[in-house]
Amino acid sequence: MxxxxxxxxxxxxxxxxxxxxxxxxxxxxxxxxxxxxxxxxxxxxxxxxxxxxxxxxxxxxxxxxxxxxxxxxxxxxxxxxxxxxxxxxxxxxxxxxxxxxxxxNNNSSSGISVSWNSSLGFYADVGGEQLWVDVLTATLVHGLAPVSWTDYLYLTVGGTLSNAGISGQSSFHGPQITNVLEMDVITGKGDLITCSKDMNSRLFYAVLGGLGQFGIITRARIVLDKAPTGVKWFRIIYDDFEKFRKDQEHLISINSNGFDYVEGSLITPSSPAATFFTPDDESLINSLASKNGILYSLEAVKYCYNTTINNHIDEELQVIFSSLNFIPGFIFNKDATFFDFLNRVRSEELYLQSLGLWDIPHPWLNLFVQRSRIEDFNQGVLVDIVQKQGLSAGPFIIYPINRNKWDDRMSVVIPDDNEDMFYTVALLNSAGASVDPSVIDEQNRQILEFCDKAGINIKQYFPHYTNKQQWMKHFGKKWSLFKEMKEQFDPKNILSPGQRIFNSH
Ligand SMILES: Cc1cc2nc3c(=O)[nH]c(=O)nc-3n(C[C@H](O)[C@H](O)[C@H](O)COP(=O)(O)OP(=O)(O)OC[C@H]3O[C@@H](n4cnc5c(N)ncnc54)[C@H](O)[C@@H]3O)c2cc1C
Incomplete structure (x- = not known):
């Protein structure tokens, strides 16, 4: 060999x-x-x-x-x-x-086990190595499921909890890191420590969004709730950014009988509408996108629990839709099982794999953007850079997230302001035969430069920096605590060197 x-x-x-x-x-x-x-x-x-x-x-x-x-x-x-x-x-x-x-190794991992107690309700103890798709499958057997997700499920529990784990449910339940009750963590000294908000809480909050710097998560106790049986899934099309983002913000502000998931994405000639729509709807939308240059697609999902008690859902949704300002007639829907909805990216993955388009370079840029400057961001970045340059098919995702479920003690960094929402923007570019990764990286550089010059407060999600100054700026007022915790839990800088935080200059 x-x-x-x-x-x-x-x-x-x-x-x-x-x-x-x-x-x-x-x-x-x-x-x-x-x-x-x-x-x-x-x-x-x-x-x-x-x-x-x-x-x-x-x-x-x-x-x-x-x-x-x-x-x-x-x-x-x-x-x-x-x-x-x-x-x-x-x-x-x-x-x-x-x-x-x-x-x-069946005998070795903490696997996935579902329990209940009167103080915590239902929860699952899962190994840090477990894939979220397996957590979903195992909990659905009990009619239960975690409440907060990522768009794609072939990611590990330890990997997403080291970042945040966000998706269209984050506004209603917080990111995945908000829905952890307890963890077993092996620190950089080799100590196995159980931690929670009440027990070794410093380590607990450090590890959540801690980019793997403080310990290796071997078990996480995840909040579970009753699993829906199915979903009503909508895509709603806008030709005006202000109307689109106001409606997104409205939908994540409805407290009861609203949606359970809200996201959104761009449709442009180089990143056309696909998969969700029928071929006729797809060509209608794409021809409008060619005419306008850019459209915005709001994605919203309503969970359904039991067909017999769901009689009023359609009426309730109609009331909500009547208050929205999308292009008349441009609302599209389908029903799906809860599993198929959550696992939606898997079919795209298998399709792209069959075309040899999955294992190609991905110069992604993921940002959290302050809400009050999102219109400037749309014009300066999404329209003037992403759409006009049209380098790749994306996808380009944009949606607001309520801030109230993010605990500031967690290591994850979000825009440092007093606004009650911030936006997540995921520019999920692929490179390859038609475009070199360096061309997209140059576009990413232009985007960061634009935000810097325009004074738009952004934070990178999955941050990537090459020197210590940039890391200090990224963490802002959290830096000194982050550094202190590194000295406490991994004083010899052993863990997750690929993040290049404590080994950059
Ligand atoms: C197609 C696709 C879709 C995605 N969609 C989303 C999304 O919707 N929302 C979202 O939030 N993210 C999303 N991501 C990003 C994803 O959450 C991160 O890339 C995550 O780090 C990947 O998890 P992983 O298990 O592969 O971790 P890895 O890439 O293997 O590791 C990531 C980091 O975590 C550390 N780490 C891994 N396991 C542990 C552990 N057990 N304990 C401590 N540290 C550990 C590693 O050392 C590394 O520093 C997506 C990624 C892809 C490829």
């Missing part, structure tokens, strides 16, 4: 200072090294010294402890499903911890 080795060779490497058993456990064959040195973004490639496929939580503790005690500690990156786009789950010359191997 061919062996890919990193630039630092074994005999004199820091590995020799680690526990010999661990050294023997590391995988360095081509498959291990290739997987560990690549991610969904296909923009960064960093070779580790080797890959550990832990069979148990104890294996993780053993490696982290050995590294911590070593005079020349090795960096360690937990790799969830490797769906980062800029090498965040890589460890150059360190060890990549392939978390999925825990779920392959």
């Amino acid at each position: 061919t062996v890919l080795v990193s630039s630092r060779s074994w005999p004199n490497s820091p590995l020799s200072s680690l526990n010999e058993i661990i050294e023997n456990d590391l995988c360095t064959d081509t498959i291990c090294m290739k997987t560990a040195s690549s991610d969904y973004g296909k923009l960064v490639q960093e070779l580790p010294l080797g890959v550990l496929r832990p069979q148990s939580v104890s294996d993780i503790i053993r490696l982290v402890k050995s590294s911590y005690k070593s005079p020349s500690p090795l960096t360690i990156a937990a790799r969830g499903n490797g769906h980062s786009v800029r090498g965040q789950a890589m460890a150059k010359d360190g060890v990549v911890m392939e978390m999925s191997s825990l779920s392959n």
